[in-house]
Amino acid sequence: MIEANAVYVLVLRELIKFFRAKSRLITTLARPLIWLFLIGGGMSRLVSPGIGVDYMQFIFPGILGMTILFSSIFSAISIIWDKEFGLMKGILVAPVSRFSIVIGKALSGTIVSALQAVIILLLFPFLGIKLSLMSFLYVIVICLLLSFAISTLGIVIATFYESFESFSVIMNFIVMPMFFLSGAMYPVNKLPVILKVISQINPLTYGVDALKHAMLKGSDLIDFSVATDIAVLVFCSVVFTVTAGIIFERKK
């Protein structure tokens, strides 16, 4: 059972905190901008001829994916903070189902990171990308879906850790590899088999791929169909939500 009031207030709490901590918004937006302009700008001279599209345009979907990845994971990982500071205990003794808590947390992460992705998305005209209104809305839907999938994944990861010393472990061994093996910065279909397999079990790959459909129309750098992308993201969301709910339900 899912309690609407509980979900509502968990999302509200995250939004209040998000808009209160303005520095967080600036730092999370700075990362994708740095990657886009410093790395993308620098690399474009080097690689553009090889891949057939402008490199900045090529990585733009990946930069959106990155914004979502970091922001969703960060938001989900705040569960570890909540545990460390005891806040989670206060929430867990309330008469709400564990699924409501997971959904509430996941939706908080989803809204906050999709919001940031949309802010970055507004740069598209400056990169020479053309989006129809339909494509623009499609991108927003994909951003929401991807944010939800990554947020729930983040919650599953967070349930395994009790203190935030694990933060850098998660960042270095889960988030960074996920980012690089998602097709965000370079096409993954040319990678060695092992890395290619990893990239194919990486949910971010499908999110980035779905975004490429809107931004790199007809390019041979797209690996899957829109239907596959969406199906995988929905599937991951469901699996991660259920897993997180079950882990939360289990008592020590």
Added chain:
Amino acid sequence: MSIIKVENLSKQFGAVKAINNVSIEVEEGTIFGFLGPNGAGKSTTINILCTLLSPTSGKATIAGYDCIRDSSMVRKAIGIVFQDPTLDKELTAYENMMLHAYLYNVKRSEIKDRIHDALRFVDLYERKDDVVKKFSGGMKRRLEVARGLIHRPRILFLDEPTLGLDPQSRANLWDFITELPAKHKVTVFMTTHYMDEAEVCDRISIIDNGSIIATGTPDELKKTVGGDVIYIKTSDNDKAKTEIQELFDIDVSEKNDELFLTTLRGDSCIPEIIKTIGEKVLSVRLQRPTLNDVFIKMTGKQIRDEEVSSTYTMKEDIRAYRRRFDRG
């Protein structure tokens, strides 16, 4: 009617037996005190009662609901202030209260009024829009108590509610807590390190090493350590000593130039003593057994955390080591 009923509850963490066959009954509308030294198993018991932990064996019911099987009914019936703070420091006092009001499904139309009332009750209304980060320890504690009451629970658990508060805030908080049963029809289940605070309890259980070693009202427990002690200073101790011994037919001893005797009814003895030894009396004082004495007698240690010394920790270590060793 017992609103909290705990039967033979045990909880094992790996090799550590945190609580062992604990049984407790708490009457509705009373204040129950759960006392014990560090690591005795108080918080573990509370965590099981408030459905955060499942016991290894035994049974616990709250308001008739089983703490393991009917956890959501139990959660609705209780409010809790944990030993460690659980406020969101980035949110204001009002927002913290609101978070809980929604989590406990308080009717939306009532939320605002209830929060305002509760904040007035703990004297934080003026600070309701300040982020909790800016609060002092005592203010945070009061806010947590107010938050624990927002959904009008039938039982309020308080795990060391006054830990880290100055004497004045402690006194204020206790005034507030003792009013709860009458004003809000709440049963209070609390733990504390400060023995004098436990005086306000209707009943007390003392737990040590995971097992309950004594239960009773504060007076009953105090009787178990013997009677009151009367200390008398006189101008002629030897003479006074024989006179008092003849009067009551009990032993009188002398220490530091002061006579002292133990009796069950100290207050009524004093007038008689003064009548008998008359103008020789320089000063008289009466010392009644405190819960602290009870505690020391029962557990063999002082509970005050500020007096925890390195020998204390060493004793603990040795005991923990022995326990492990005994188990093999």
